[in-house]
Amino acid sequence: MADWFARGRTSLVGRLFGTFLRQSRSIAGVLVWIGIAVVLAIIVMALLAPFLAPFDPNTKVADPELPPGGPFVMGTDRGGQDVLSRIIWGSRVPLAIIAVATTISLALGLPLGLLSGFAGGRLDRAILLVMDSIYAFPGLLLAIAIAAVIGRGILNVSFAIAVVYIPTYFRVIRNHVASVKEEPFVEAAIALGLPRRRVIGRYILPNVAQSIPVIFSVNAADAVLTEAGLAVLGLGLPPGIPDWGFDISLNWQRFDASWWATFFPGLFILILTTALTFVGEGLNDILNPLLRRRETKVGAEA
Amino acid sequence: MTAVLELEHLSVTYETTQGGVHAVQDVDLTIASGSIMGLVGESGCGKSTLGRAILRLLPDNADMQGSVRFAGRDLLSLSAKQVRDLRGRNLAMIFQDPMTRLNPLMRIRDHFIETIRAHDPEVRPEDALERAKKVLADVRVPSDRLGMYPHELSGGMRQRIMIALCLLFNPALLIADEPTTALDVILEAQILQLLQSIMHEYDMAVLLITHNLGLVAEFADRVAVMYAGRIAEEGATVPLFREPRHPYTQGLLRSVIDLETTKLYSVPGEPPSLLGDSIGCPFFPRCEKRMSVCETVFPEIRLVGEDRRKVACHLY
Amino acid sequence: MTEPLLEVRDLKVYFSVYRGFVQRLLGGGDAKVHAVDGVSFSIAQGEVFGLVGESGCGKTTIAKTLVGLVRASSGKILFRGEDVTRPDRKGLFRVRERIQLIYQDPQAALSPAMTVGEAVADVLRAHGLPTDKGDRVHAESEAEIRAAVYGIFDDVGLRPPAFYYDKYPDELSGGQKQRVVAGRVLGLRPQLIVADEPVAMLDMSVRARMLEFLMELKARHHLTYLFITHDLATAKFVCDRIGIMYLGRIVEVGPARTIYADPKHPYTRALLQAIPIPDPSRRSAKVLPKGEVPNAVWPPGGCRFHPRCPSALPTCGWEGRDVIALLEERWLSIELAAREGIAGPIEAWEADGLIARRDMGTTDPHAVAALIRTIIDQSGGPMAQAVRDIRVEGTTVIVEFRAPEPLVPKEVEGRVVECLLY
Ligand SMILES: Nc1ncnc2c1ncn2[C@@H]1O[C@H](COP(=O)(O)OP(=O)(O)OP(=O)(O)O)[C@@H](O)[C@H]1O
Numbered sequence A: 001m002a003d004w005f006a007r008g009r010t011s012l013v014g015r016l017f018g019t020f021l022r023q024s025r026s027i028a029g030v031l032v033w034i035g036i037a038v039v040l041a042i043i044v045m046a047l048l049a050p051f052l053a054p055f056d057p058n059t060k061v062a063d064p065e066l067p068p069g070g071p072f073v074m075g076t077d078r079g080g081q082d083v084l085s086r087i088i089w090g091s092r093v094p095l096a097i098i099a100v101a102t103t104i105s106l107a108l109g110l111p112l113g114l115l116s117g118f119a120g121g122r123l124d125r126a127i128l129l130v131m132d133s134i135y136a137f138p139g140l141l142l143a144i145a146i147a148a149v150i151g152r153g154i155l156n157v158s159f160a161i162a163v164v165y166i167p168t169y170f171r172v173i174r175n176h177v178a179s180v181k182e183e184p185f186v187e188a189a190i191a192l193g194l195p196r197r198r199v200i201g202r203y204i205l206p207n208v209a210q211s212i213p214v215i216f217s218v219n220a221a222d223a224v225l226t227e228a229g230l231a232v233l234g235l236g237l238p239p240g241i242p243d244w245g246f247d248i249s250l251n252w253q254r255f256d257a258s259w260w261a262t263f264f265p266g267l268f269i270l271i272l273t274t275a276l277t278f279v280g281e282g283l284n285d286i287l288n289p290l291l292r293r294r295e296t297k298v299g300a301e302a
Numbered sequence B: 001m002t003a004v005l006e007l008e009h010l011s012v013t014y015e016t017t018q019g020g021v022h023a024v025q026d027v028d029l030t031i032a033s034g035s036i037m038g039l040v041g042e043s044g045c046g047k048s049t050l051g052r053a054i055l056r057l058l059p060d061n062a063d064m065q066g067s068v069r070f071a072g073r074d075l076l077s078l079s080a081k082q083v084r085d086l087r088g089r090n091l092a093m094i095f096q097d098p099m100t101r102l103n104p105l106m107r108i109r110d111h112f113i114e115t116i117r118a119h120d121p122e123v124r125p126e127d128a129l130e131r132a133k134k135v136l137a138d139v140r141v142p143s144d145r146l147g148m149y150p151h152e153l154s155g156g157m158r159q160r161i162m163i164a165l166c167l168l169f170n171p172a173l174l175i176a177d178e179p180t181t182a183l184d185v186i187l188e189a190q191i192l193q194l195l196q197s198i199m200h201e202y203d204m205a206v207l208l209i210t211h212n213l214g215l216v217a218e219f220a221d222r223v224a225v226m227y228a229g230r231i232a233e234e235g236a237t238v239p240l241f242r243e244p245r246h247p248y249t250q251g252l253l254r255s256v257i258d259l260e261t262t263k264l265y266s267v268p269g270e271p272p273s274l275l276g277d278s279i280g281c282p283f284f285p286r287c288e289k290r291m292s293v294c295e296t297v298f299p300e301i302r303l304v305g306e307d308r309r310k311v312a313c314h315l316y
Numbered sequence C: 001m002t003e004p005l006l007e008v009r010d011l012k013v014y015f016s017v018y019r020g021f022v023q024r025l026l027g028g029g030d031a032k033v034h035a036v037d038g039v040s041f042s043i044a045q046g047e048v049f050g051l052v053g054e055s056g057c058g059k060t061t062i063a064k065t066l067v068g069l070v071r072a073s074s075g076k077i078l079f080r081g082e083d084v085t086r087p088d089r090k091g092l093f094r095v096r097e098r099i100q101l102i103y104q105d106p107q108a109a110l111s112p113a114m115t116v117g118e119a120v121a122d123v124l125r126a127h128g129l130p131t132d133k134g135d136r137v138h139a140e141s142e143a144e145i146r147a148a149v150y151g152i153f154d155d156v157g158l159r160p161p162a163f164y165y166d167k168y169p170d171e172l173s174g175g176q177k178q179r180v181v182a183g184r185v186l187g188l189r190p191q192l193i194v195a196d197e198p199v200a201m202l203d204m205s206v207r208a209r210m211l212e213f214l215m216e217l218k219a220r221h222h223l224t225y226l227f228i229t230h231d232l233a234t235a236k237f238v239c240d241r242i243g244i245m246y247l248g249r250i251v252e253v254g255p256a257r258t259i260y261a262d263p264k265h266p267y268t269r270a271l272l273q274a275i276p277i278p279d280p281s282r283r284s285a286k287v288l289p290k291g292e293v294p295n296a297v298w299p300p301g302g303c304r305f306h307p308r309c310p311s312a313l314p315t316c317g318w319e320g321r322d323v324i325a326l327l328e329e330r331w332l333s334i335e336l337a338a339r340e341g342i343a344g345p346i347e348a349w350e351a352d353g354l355i356a357r358r359d360m361g362t363t364d365p366h367a368v369a370a371l372i373r374t375i376i377d378q379s380g381g382p383m384a385q386a387v388r389d390i391r392v393e394g395t396t397v398i399v400e401f402r403a404p405e406p407l408v409p410k411e412v413e414g415r416v417v418e419c420l421l422y
């Protein structure tokens, strides 16, 4: 399969996939596979929630705070709702937020990073200043502030989280562009008289694109936690929508009496973030060309 | 004449995702004390790997076989700590780009103090500096450079300082891996003249790794020509240059462009990949004198001619 | 002679060095690297002109200035008589079709994320396909571009072209990559190719093939080359005329044959002598120039080579800092440094143009002046005769030199040399 991708490799995505597949048996590759499998499983769970969940997540189906056992595999919470069903339904929220938030921050952070890194000079410094000041805020705090202003709802929360992560994309891409820009092949492209847009799009972007999946997964992991944080503070989604973070906030005061109602949602948050981190760190090892180049340099020492 | 270093059946293989890279294969080499051994070959033929293998400075994915006898001890049987102690003290190495070997955030003086105290922790900094000044004078660097940072120095100065750091403990063998490749001709000649005068003063042998045949001709006592991880030919410099025996050595010598070149020559084909196993002579695809045996039978090293030169070729 | 293809007149390229705010406050204004400092040469149609010199002497800066990657600070660049020194955007586009650059490291000059076929195709898409009439038309289809790339690959010896089109640079050898780079440039049908150390990164055993290839291309496409190298031996083989550069200036320029047969400038001689000879039976002691190429921010006064020149004259530009360098060199010997301790330490000396001085404080300045006089006399070189006087003013010892003789390029036996010996 690596070969198949390698053939269709003029496309950027094909090339990244090819690189990954060729090294997918290394330790990093195995990590990525594990991470992907877990994330996929959670996605399937979210999609099939209506069929998988044994009970309706929002109705009282039994006595409150029944311990795990019997028909309630993970017990019931203080509202008498089935914890397992709520977890299954609740997986939709983090996934939706990851998708929306990371897309927004990518859509803004990437072009800004490209522009800032390529243009350099005053423009670069101005954008950097703005980004740095966003970055300087603790992420959760900023998200709280934004969420407090714009209110609840999936889109709003996603937007609040997106703003927090724009600087991450921006920073990584910008620094990467600034270093790739110094490479002779970029200068050569300029010397060949290629238009600036083309130089950025065809010579610089493909050489920084490796970092995108990496930041994506790392940010996604972070986004899950931030969303949970917002939910715990009551700034997440409107009540009623099952959500891991919200469930923790609902039940954690009763941890002594019914630990399961807090523990299981927490466990799933942990699983999802760990899986995403696996993907991110693994891809970083595999795709990061600087690391790879250093490896070959040891040999060539030219 | 005593040998400072004897390599026997030394092989190094790098494990990579594409398979094993046989960077050094079955190399036998002896360096006499106080002499310069030139190791030449093209990029990627395994010269640096050989140099690093002697110091056991290989990356984790390298597997090393054979024996490295240094001053009568087999380095491969020593513990990591014992090797570390030998490094820098009895065996030293300089590299092509001294900038990457000096810590940019440390003054030159601290490099000296640190190096000395790594081996003799008791030495007081003042005494270490006295020693530093002495070796610096030997490499002709004014002692006020001690207060500077690496980036404030020129390339030539940095390389001199690297050499001075190596001289601190009077090593018996200095491995110089392309020490002048980053430098211009005049500086290159200066540094090699310096190395030559210092090795006499310090009674030190040098393994000079380079791709520049001219340097070897001017400075080395013996030459080993490496091709695809193996020694193709090895012998005293003068007869080897006068009458190269291995077809690769012949081709390499003919391809040198110097002021007297009247006709250009290239060895046909491209330098080989070291990936995977090969049978037969590694030079076979490019050799103008190849025979049918060469394709299937590996040519063992033989002692050829009255200078008893080592040659790995079926012609002899 | 007919009008030259390229003419460079008194070209200067300075780069300002960023200095910290405090540094700027302390020492008047920004420092400048004098990368190219008054260079003139011309290249005739069909010629190979070599620029030879050590790293940092300004060769690559000239190359980049010619193709418009770096701005000239002053001077003129004429291409077929037309001024292309500071082209506007459109002019730049046209300059780039006519003057092109081949890089030293073909690996670095190609994007690792682009197939080599695309690398060439991209240029054709931007500039259009050259036609036989000498103009360019935009390609009708991708197939047309691909066919044009095949034609170019065939031209540069990458055969069969279809086999190479979809390869990434990593998958080609150094020589093949250099062919791709050459092909990419040829797609523009340039008239002048600036080749910046085009074989330096290649293995010895295949270098000659690349040189032959470049010469073959030149003949086939009626090209003119500016061939930049640090290797006098290669330059001898390929160049019709050469210019030897030192610290931003051309010190000797003329027909290659004349210069190699009888180099006149002391620096040219030093370079030639330093080339290692691959024949151990002809080893000989070399007299090398002292020290290293000085910093181009503060190039030496007078003749820039004078601190290192083995034939220097008293009029070559001796100045204050040469005294400091002399003391430094001398005090490498620990005994001498101890014996002459009253004149030290080195850091206490200060140079200012033709003057070197040191405030002696409570030490007897007359004793130090006498000591310095002996040291300079003992050095025996031309520097001693260049001293105007060594005097004491208050507690300060001052060494002052005579002003140097102005240097002008002179026609000497068929070449132009910038040296006071002639
Ligand atoms: N860490 C490594 N992992 C995998 N392969 C390596 C490693 N280090 C070196 N190699 C490979 O081993 C071979 C020999 O490399 P080595 O650096 O010893 O060659 P060299 O003769 O010193 O080349 P050069 O003249 O370019 O310095 C090369 O093919 C190189 O790519």
Ligand code: SF4
Residues within 6 Å of the ligand: B246, B247, B248, B281, B282, B283, B284, B287, B288, B289, B290, B291, B294, B299, B312, B313, B314, B315
């Ligand atoms: S063994 Fe055969 S192929 Fe190898 S170098 Fe000798 S003649 Fe050539």
Ligand code: SF4
Residues within 6 Å of the ligand: C265, C266, C267, C303, C304, C305, C306, C307, C309, C310, C311, C312, C313, C316, C418, C419, C420, C421
């Ligand atoms: S002018 Fe000539 S003699 Fe004088 S220093 Fe310069 S090169 Fe040497």
Ligand SMILES: [Mg+2]
Residues within 6 Å of the ligand: A300, A301, A302, B047, B048, B049, B177, B178
């Ligand atoms: Mg090497």
